[in-house]
Amino acid sequence: MTSELATYRRATLIGFTAILMWGTLALLTVWSGNVPPFQLIAMCFAIAFVGALAKWLLNRENPLDHLGHAGPVWLLGVGGLFGYHFFYFLALRNAPAVEAGLIAYLWPLLIVVFSALLPGERLRWFHLAGAVMGLGGSALLITGGGSISFKSEFALGYGAAVACALTWSTYSVVSRRFGHVKTDTVGWFCGASAVLGLIAHLVFEETVWPAGAGQWLAVLALGLGPVGLAFFVWDYGVKRGNIQSLGVFSYAAPLISTLLLIAFGAADLTWAVAIACAAIVGGALLASKEIILGR
Numbered sequence: 001m002t003s004e005l006a007t008y009r010r011a012t013l014i015g016f017t018a019i020l021m022w023g024t025l026a027l028l029t030v031w032s033g034n035v036p037p038f039q040l041i042a043m044c045f046a047i048a049f050v051g052a053l054a055k056w057l058l059n060r061e062n063p064l065d066h067l068g069h070a071g072p073v074w075l076l077g078v079g080g081l082f083g084y085h086f087f088y089f090l091a092l093r094n095a096p097a098v099e100a101g102l103i104a105y106l107w108p109l110l111i112v113v114f115s116a117l118l119p120g121e122r123l124r125w126f127h128l129a130g131a132v133m134g135l136g137g138s139a140l141l142i143t144g145g146g147s148i149s150f151k152s153e154f155a156l157g158y159g160a161a162v163a164c165a166l167t168w169s170t171y172s173v174v175s176r177r178f179g180h181v182k183t184d185t186v187g188w189f190c191g192a193s194a195v196l197g198l199i200a201h202l203v204f205e206e207t208v209w210p211a212g213a214g215q216w217l218a219v220l221a222l223g224l225g226p227v228g229l230a231f232f233v234w235d236y237g238v239k240r241g242n243i244q245s246l247g248v249f250s251y252a253a254p255l256i257s258t259l260l261l262i263a264f265g266a267a268d269l270t271w272a273v274a275i276a277c278a279a280i281v282g283g284a285l286l287a288s289k290e291i292i293l294g295r
Contacts (some may be wrong), residue, residue, distance in 0.1 A: 008241060013245045015237015018230040023256025025226040027264060031218035036205035037089045040219065042197030045081070045190045047223025048231070052187025066184045073181055077189035080171025080195045081231060087164035095157020099150055102142050103161035105254065109135050111171035111247030112287070118176055118243070127244040128288025134251030137279030141254050145272035172238045172247075179239045186232050248287035251280045 091100040112131040116123035211217045
């Protein structure tokens with residue numbers, strides 16, 4: 001194995017850890033109590049920023065060294081992190097959760113498709129086939145095998161869900177064009193997103209604080225993991241790893257989330273979960289054929 005291939009695989013695996021962390025998002029959110037969404041996002045991004053700041057100070061780095069970037073970098077980073085969550089919650093407020101969630105979760109498929117526009121990348125049949133298998137598995141998880149219907153009165157919510165999918169897929173793919181921007185810069189993106197989350201909270205929500213140590217620990221875990229470190233390792237993965245495989249791997253997040261909810265008694269194991277598991281794992285393996293075989 002060449003050192004270049006080893007580095008490529010390592011970066012892909014590092015990016016995959018973000019998906020593992022995103023799989024804990026639903027369970028930790030349940031454990032965090034009744035904290036409103038934008039307030040929770042503000043709190044979590046603030047924790048992520050404080051974590052990045054602590055890292056810089058411990059390593060005797062000047063935090064301002066990671067601050068001086070051109071406008072497009074800030075637009076992409078803050079727009080990606082905060083924009084995704086803003087459109088996601090807007091979709092959930094204005095459309096049924098099943099339909100909104102299914103549309104929003106088009107982003108892994110869009111990452112695979114959009115990646116073909118990047119220099120040096122090719123969209124192969126097994127990338128697309130794996131992504132479609134993953135999408136089918138996720139649809140089963142989200143709908144539980146039941147039917148869904150799209151109604152015109154929820155058009156705003158559906159539109160927000162489409163914007164959500166486009167925002168995160170665009171952020172993930174275009175980040176590769178800014179490979180020269182160090183991953184530490186994500187810390188400042190988190191800080192800016194915390195401020196925007198606070199503004200959105202003050203405009204749209206009433207403040208509700210976590211009740212008890214358990215809920216506060218859940219919020220801390222969210223800020224350190226799925227709404228914190230996950231964005232740093234994802235940045236590293238999409239810039240240096242196999243972006244098509246990461247796109248398809250992303251369908252593992254709702255599967256991990258569902259399995260954790262089942263394990264902790266918050267959901268039931270059904271035939272839909274079993275079939276979805278096979279589809280998502282099979283799709284991921286198919287899409288990763290090149291990196292698994294080393295060519």
